[in-house]
Amino acid sequence: MHLNEQEPHLSIGIEEETFNELRQQAIEARSLSYSPYSHFKVGCCLLTKSNDFIKGANIENASYGATICAERTAIVKAVTGDETDKWVCLAISGESLDECITPCGICRQTLREFVDAEFPIVMFNGDGSKVKIRTLNQLLPDSFGPDNLQT
Numbered sequence: 100m101h102l103n104e105q106e107p108h109l110s111i112g113i114e115e116e117t118f119n120e121l122r123q124q125a126i127e128a129r130s131l132s133y134s135p136y137s138h139f140k141v142g143c144c145l146l147t148k149s150n151d152f153i154k155g156a157n158i159e160n161a162s163y164g165a166t167i168c169a170e171r172t173a174i175v176k177a178v179t180g181d182e183t184d185k186w187v188c189l190a191i192s193g194e195s196l197d198e199c200i201t202p203c204g205i206c207r208q209t210l211r212e213f214v215d216a217e218f219p220i221v222m223f224n225g226d227g228s229k230v231k232i233r234t235l236n237q238l239l240p241d242s243f244g245p246d247n248l249q250t
């Protein structure tokens with residue numbers, strides 16, 4: 100992926116309009132969050148090649164470790180909706196953050212199962228005024244995936 104900081108949509112090879120919609124949906128998805136413990140709402144939007152915007156939000160639990168991040172919520176929705184293997188990028192936004200949010204290690208590994216090394220991850224700050232784009236391989240180098248299990 101060639102990163103274009105000025106025109107981020109070009110890095111991903113999508114229309115500017117689609118990129119703006121992606122940002123809007125990632126921000127809006129935060130309203131779906133169930134986060135009574137951290138009070139930190141995270142929204143995610145997975146864009147598919149058929150132009151579906153699959154939203155996810157973090158779902159917390161009184162047993163804190165059972166919490167599911169926004170990214171995994173969206174991934175699980177996509178996979179169970181028969182949307183595997185047709186993803187363009189994944190976008191996230193954390194509530195009221197001045198800096199761009201970055202996906203946790205568990206979510207990076209979950210994503211690793213379904214996308215290739217060059218898959219773009221789009222990270223927004225709270226109001227969407229800042230964006231950072233990295234490939235999965237940049238966020239999870241030398242990763243372990245399904246191909247490492249082939250015998």
Ligand SMILES: O=c1ccn([C@H]2C[C@H](O)[C@@H](CO)O2)c(=O)[nH]1
Nearest residue numbers: 137139141157168169201202203
């Ligand atoms: O990339 C991230 C980082 C954190 N969270 C959630 C998990 C938890 O509910 C809250 C605080 O960590 O934010 C996400 O959903 N995605």
Ligand SMILES: [Zn+2]
Nearest residue numbers: 168203205206
């Ligand atoms: Zn996570």
